[in-house]
Amino acid sequence: MPFTELGPGPKPLVRPTMADVARLAGVSLKTVSRVVNGEDNVSQSTARTVQGVIQELGYRRNDHARALRQETGPRMLGLVTKDVSNPFYSAITRGVEEEVRERSLLVVTGSSDEDAARERELLEVLCERRVGGLLVVPTGSDHSFLASELALGTPVAFIDRPPCNLSADTILIDNVGGAQAAVAHLVAHGHRRVAMVGDLPELFTTSERVRGYHMALREGGIAHDESLVRVGCHDIAEAEAATRQLLALPHPPTALFTGNNRITYGALRALSGVSPRPALVGFDDFELASLVSPPVSVISYDSVELGRQAARLICERLDGVTGPPRQIVVSTELVPRGSGEVPPPY
Amino acid sequence: MPFTELGPGPKPLVRPTMADVARLAGVSLKTVSRVVNGEDNVSQSTARTVQGVIQELGYRRNDHARALRQETGPRMLGLVTKDVSNPFYSAITRGVEEEVRERSLLVVTGSSDEDAARERELLEVLCERRVGGLLVVPTGSDHSFLASELALGTPVAFIDRPPCNLSADTILIDNVGGAQAAVAHLVAHGHRRVAMVGDLPELFTTSERVRGYHMALREGGIAHDESLVRVGCHDIAEAEAATRQLLALPHPPTALFTGNNRITYGALRALSGVSPRPALVGFDDFELASLVSPPVSVISYDSVELGRQAARLICERLDGVTGPPRQIVVSTELVPRGSGEVPPPY
DNA sequence: TTGAAAGCGCTACCAA
DNA sequence: TTGGTAGCGCTTTCAA
Numbered sequence: 001m002p003f004t005e006l007g008p009g010p011k012p013l014v015r016p017t018m019a020d021v022a023r024l025a026g027v028s029l030k031t032v033s034r035v036v037n038g039e040d041n042v043s044q045s046t047a048r049t050v051q052g053v054i055q056e057l058g059y060r061r062n063d064h065a066r067a068l069r070q071e072t073g074p075r076m077l078g079l080v081t082k083d084v085s086n087p088f089y090s091a092i093t094r095g096v097e098e099e100v101r102e103r104s105l106l107v108v109t110g111s112s113d114e115d116a117a118r119e120r121e122l123l124e125v126l127c128e129r130r131v132g133g134l135l136v137v138p139t140g141s142d143h144s145f146l147a148s149e150l151a152l153g154t155p156v157a158f159i160d161r162p163p164c165n166l167s168a169d170t171i172l173i174d175n176v177g178g179a180q181a182a183v184a185h186l187v188a189h190g191h192r193r194v195a196m197v198g199d200l201p202e203l204f205t206t207s208e209r210v211r212g213y214h215m216a217l218r219e220g221g222i223a224h225d226e227s228l229v230r231v232g233c234h235d236i237a238e239a240e241a242a243t244r245q246l247l248a249l250p251h252p253p254t255a256l257f258t259g260n261n262r263i264t265y266g267a268l269r270a271l272s273g274v275s276p277r278p279a280l281v282g283f284d285d286f287e288l289a290s291l292v293s294p295p296v297s298v299i300s301y302d303s304v305e306l307g308r309q310a311a312r313l314i315c316e317r318l319d320g321v322t323g324p325p326r327q328i329v330v331s332t333e334l335v336p337r338g339s340g341e342v343p344p345p346y
Numbered sequence: 347m348p349f350t351e352l353g354p355g356p357k358p359l360v361r362p363t364m365a366d367v368a369r370l371a372g373v374s375l376k377t378v379s380r381v382v383n384g385e386d387n388v389s390q391s392t393a394r395t396v397q398g399v400i401q402e403l404g405y406r407r408n409d410h411a412r413a414l415r416q417e418t419g420p421r422m423l424g425l426v427t428k429d430v431s432n433p434f435y436s437a438i439t440r441g442v443e444e445e446v447r448e449r450s451l452l453v454v455t456g457s458s459d460e461d462a463a464r465e466r467e468l469l470e471v472l473c474e475r476r477v478g479g480l481l482v483v484p485t486g487s488d489h490s491f492l493a494s495e496l497a498l499g500t501p502v503a504f505i506d507r508p509p510c511n512l513s514a515d516t517i518l519i520d521n522v523g524g525a526q527a528a529v530a531h532l533v534a535h536g537h538r539r540v541a542m543v544g545d546l547p548e549l550f551t552t553s554e555r556v557r558g559y560h561m562a563l564r565e566g567g568i569a570h571d572e573s574l575v576r577v578g579c580h581d582i583a584e585a586e587a588a589t590r591q592l593l594a595l596p597h598p599p600t601a602l603f604t605g606n607n608r609i610t611y612g613a614l615r616a617l618s619g620v621s622p623r624p625a626l627v628g629f630d631d632f633e634l635a636s637l638v639s640p641p642v643s644v645i646s647y648d649s650v651e652l653g654r655q656a657a658r659l660i661c662e663r664l665d666g667v668t669g670p671p672r673q674i675v676v677s678t679e680l681v682p683r684g685s686g687e688v689p690p691p692y
Numbered sequence: 693t694t695g696a697a698a699g700c701g702c703t704a705c706c707a708a
Numbered sequence: 709t710t711g712g713t714a715g716c717g718c719t720t721t722c723a724a
Contacts, residue, residue, distance in 0.1 A: 015498050017701055028711045033703065041709055058494030063474045064413040065701035068716045072703085075475065076454070085440035085650065087433055094431035097457055106471065108422070108454050111443055125452065128409045129421065148404030152361050268637050288634040291614050304431065363717055374695045379719065387693055411717035414700045418719085 016057040025053040036061055067130065074132020076106045077314060080122045081137045083111045088261075088284070088303055089137060092159060095307020096135060103315065105132065116140030127154065133314035135307075138163060155317030157310040161204040162327075169313040170327045171306055175205050175283075178299040178332030179212025179257065180219075182281040185297075185334055186255040187220040190343045191279060194222070195246045195253035197239055197263050198231035206231060209259050209283060228253050239266025247274060254344035255279040261286045268292060281340040290337055297340030301332045362403040371399040382407055413476065420478020422452045423660060426468045427483045429457045434607075434630070434649055435483060438505060441653020442481060449661065451478065462486030473500065479660035481653075484509060501663030503656040507550040508673075515659040516673045517652055521551050521629075524645040524678035525558025525603065526565075528627040531643075531680055532601040533566035536689045537625060540568070541592045541599035543585055543609050544577035552577060555605050555629060574599050585612025593620060600690035601625040607632045614638060627686035636683055643686030647678045 018036070022029045027046060034042045035050040042050075053059070066072055079096055081089035097107050108131060112119035119140050126134060133155040134146070143158075144165040150156055157169045186194050196213045199206045210231065217224065227249065230242040239258070243266060246253055256278050258264040264282030271277055277294075285300035309328050334340075364382070368375045373392060380388045381396040388396075399405070412418055425442055427435035435457075443453050454477060458465035465486050472480060479501040480492070489504075490511040496502055503515045532540050542559045545552045556577065563570065573595065576588040585604070589612060592599055602624050604610040610628030617623055623640075631646035655674050 019701080029702085030711055031709090034710090037703085043709065046709085058498060060470070060473050060495075062414075062476060062701055064410045064476055065716085066703075067410040068408075068414060068701080068718090069703045083440065084430075084443065085433070085436045087431070087436070090431045090433070090436035090439075093436075093455065094429065094457065097430065097455070104471065106454050106456060106468075106475065108452050109439065109443070110452060111440065124406070125450065127406050129452065130408060130410055149406075152404060265634070265637065272637070272639075286634070288611070288632070288638065291611065291618070291638055292634065293618075293639060365717080375718085376695055376720095377693090380694090383719090389693065392693080408717055411700085412719075414702090414717080415719045 015062070016059045017062070018059075021050065021053050021057060021059050024057065025050045074105065074130075074318065076108055076129070076131045077133045077135060077311070078108050078110070078123070078126030078129070078131040079135045080110045080112055080119055080126070082114050082139060084109050085111075087286075091303035092137065092307035092310070095304040095309075096311040097307075098304070099308045099311035100315065112139045114139045116142075120145060132318055133157070135159060135310050135314065136163075137161065140164070143168075155314045157313050159306055159310045167325045169310075169317070169325050171310045171313070172327065172329050173205070173301050173306065174329050174332050175208035176212040176215065178283060178301070178334075179209040179259075180216045181212075181332065181334050182257050182283065182299050182340075183213050183216035184220065185336070185340055186257065186279055186281060187216060187222065189255075189279060189341060191253075191255035192220075192222055192344070193225070193228065193251070193253045194255045194257060195228040195230070195278075196257045196259065197233055197242050197246070197267060198229070198259035199263065200234050201231040206259060213257060231259075233259075233263055233266065236262050236266040236269070239263040240269045241266075243267040243270035247271075247278070253278055255340075256281075258282040260284050264296065264298070268296070276345050277339075277342070279340050279342040279344070281334070285335060289335075294339045294342075295337035297337045298335050299332045300335045301330055306330055361408070362405045363408070364405075367396065367399050367403060367405050370403070371396045420451065420476075420664065422454055422475070422477045423479045423481060423657070424454045424456070424469070424472030424475070424477040425481045426456045426458055426465055426472070428460050428485060430455055431457075433632075437649035438483065438653035438656070441650040441655075442657040443653075444650070445654045445657035446661065458485045460485045462488075466491060478664055479503070481505060481656050481660065482509075483507065486510070489514075501660045503659050505652055505656045513671045515656075515663070515671050517656045517659070518673065518675050519551070519647050519652070520675050520678050521554035522558040522561065524629060524647070524680075525555040525605075526562045527558075527678065527680050528603050528629065528645050528686075529559050529562035530566065531682070531686055532603065532625055532627060533562060533568065535601075535625060535687060537599075537601035538566075538568055538690070539571070539574065539597070539599040540601045540603060541574040541576070541624075542603045542605065543579055543588050543592070543613060544575070544605035545609065546580050547577045552605060559603060577605075579605075579609055579612065582608050582612040582615070585609040586615045587612075589613040589616035593617075593624070599624055601686075602627075604628040606630050610642065610644070614642070622691050623685075623688070625686050625688040625690070627680070631681060635681075640685045640688075641683035643683045644681050645678050646681045647676055652676055 018029050018032045022032045035047050110122040127149050135157050137159045138161050141164045143163045159171050162170050233239040233242050258267045261284035281297045283299045285298045289296040364375050364378045367378045381393050456468040462485055473495050481503050483505045484507050487510045489509045505517050508516050579585040579588050604613045607630035627643045629645045631644045635642040
């Protein structure tokens with residue numbers, strides 16, 4: 001027996017290959033392949049022998065080699081968000097996972113931290129890794145670099161914001177409709193001085209929500225008052241400050257529409273102890289909305305569904321669906337909990 | 347010029363390879379490889395030509411082929427948690443991402459949904475994908491199937507709970523110390539009837555926290571009263587019910603220690619409107635803890651750090667560190683906010 | 693500075 | 709029911 005045969009020495013730190021299994025089992029490589037892939041045309045006894053050797057060696061099929069022959073479809077999807085640890089994005093991640101689970105696709109995640117360069121870097125690395133599709137909650141303002149990938153057959157879906165300089169499948173929240181519903185709700189409760197606190201004005205979601213706000217006011221026959229719109233709040237502290245400024249106005253608002261959950265948190269801070277409290281409706285639901293007092297009325301939507309829908313579009317493309325980019329809008333729902341159902345003090 | 351040469355027809359839906367680039371650039375495959383990998387020994391002009399063709403073709407290096415030659419170290423880490431959309435786990439994901447970012451490792455995530463079979467399946471698929479390391483927040487009660495991977499050189503780290511039937515690097519929270527500090531804090535404020543509401547008793551974290559609870563009581567010279575310990579609450583509703591039962595006791599507790607954030611939420615629900623309110627300290631911090639009234643005192647810890655530490659251990663193993671499994675315990679901190687600093691009604 | 697050729701571990705195809 | 713052989717796209721020698 002030649003020296004290279006396996007002996008009882010210390011285990012080698014090299015992964016066994018199909019060839020190793022074949023040698024030890026005394027069969028051909030191809031037969032091992034059949035067993036590993038559960039193909040037919042292998043006798044019970046052969047299969048058992050091979051299985052035994054596989055166990056013994058701790059053999060595990062190498063997916064890179066497999067992928068190289070590319071007969072076995074894609075095995076992974078790439079998902080780039082701003083920050084996995086943010087509940088909104090982790091809900092999306094979850095939705096993607098759920099949707100692709102039965103196709104046994106795995107999800108590779110990456111956080112761009114709102115850095116366009118990082119976003120691009122992640123996306124390009126994912127392409128090198130040959131993921132079957134790309135899902136992005138975009139930060140950058142130019143996604144034309146993805147055009148060649150798209151053309152080469154890697155489906156791309158944009159979530160929460162549309163792509164820039166690129167045409168691709170997109171999943172959005174009904175920002176305009178949600179904001180409109182929130183403000184109309186406040187107006188319906190008698191408010192005529194409704195303020196809005198919003199995130200950075202250059203964000204797609206902010207501008208859409210501001211638009212919805214204005215539409216509702218217009219429909220309510222309420223004159224435009226720019227002093228009641230405070231955008232540019234990107235964190236809780238800024239939102240708190242903006243809310244305080246609104247409250248300190250000579251003619252303060254009787255109701256508040258907050259543009260996302262961070263801003264709602266800031267507003268809640270500013271509002272604590274204030275009396276009478278202005279009515280409040282916030283965009284985005286949050287876990288403890290019903291536990292703060294008064295419970296916060298919100299515009300809610302299914303963020304897991306955003307991920308699911310995006311993954312669904314990707315999977316359809318993977319299944320060969322062609323045609324122009326599609327856009328899906330996920331609807332919102334007003335959840336009245338108390339804070340938004342207060343009339344103004346007459 | 348033969349027919350197979352690139353013509354002005356519709357772009358083929360096949361990804362260009364290095365060979366394609368080489369052909370079009372009129373150089374050898376190896377030269378393209380040099381350019382792509384930024385190696386020396388390529389003339390400026392050759393490099394420029396090649397770069398041009400790469401751009402034109404939208405060429406992207408195939409990482410599977412690269413990995414097959416396995417000279418280029420691992421490119422991915424696998425992370426299996428119970429549910430990515432849970433803030434605790436997404437914080438861990440974030441920590442892992444941060445730690446491995448500069449090594450340009452990507453993170454593949456998967457949710458086990460507390461299903462041991464699913465957990466195993468995910469872990470095994472990740473091995474097939476040849477991830478460089480495995481990070482697990484374990485659910486299953488037997489991880490011996492990972493022994494061969496470990497032996498073959500794939501580092502594995504367990505987070506939040508130790509592995510079963512396996513010896514591997516582990517990162518834990520100081521559950522005992524945290525629980526002890528919480529209860530000691532309540533005792534220090536004069537409480538002698540301190541109840542605990544906990545998650546499923548079979549969970550490692552639960553039993554550790556219950557242990558800390560008992561230790562603190564013992565140190566405070568307080569006799570054991572089993573009627574004040576309610577474990578087995580796995581969701582908010584169950585925690586709410588358990589809390590109500592405690593409050594309805596003939597001799598109710600004057601203070602509450604809640605074993606995790608879900609349980610704290612349930613307790614808050616049960617407590618809303620109750621007067622006098624028992625003192626409360628919860629394990630796990632949560633975003634709105636300071637916005638509910640009274641603000642909730644908690645045992646806090648850095649969950650992102652859990653992920654970072656785990657990833658650090660993995661990276662050290664990747665760098666060749668051998669030796670016995672290590673265990674890291676992440677410390678906790680008591681954050682007094684009001685709810686836990688109330689004396690009992692005498 | 694450049695290129696030819698071998699082979700990584702697997703699957704596909706064809707032969708026995 | 710089995711086995712041989714040709715690659716997948718790349719990196720790595722070694723040679724020019």
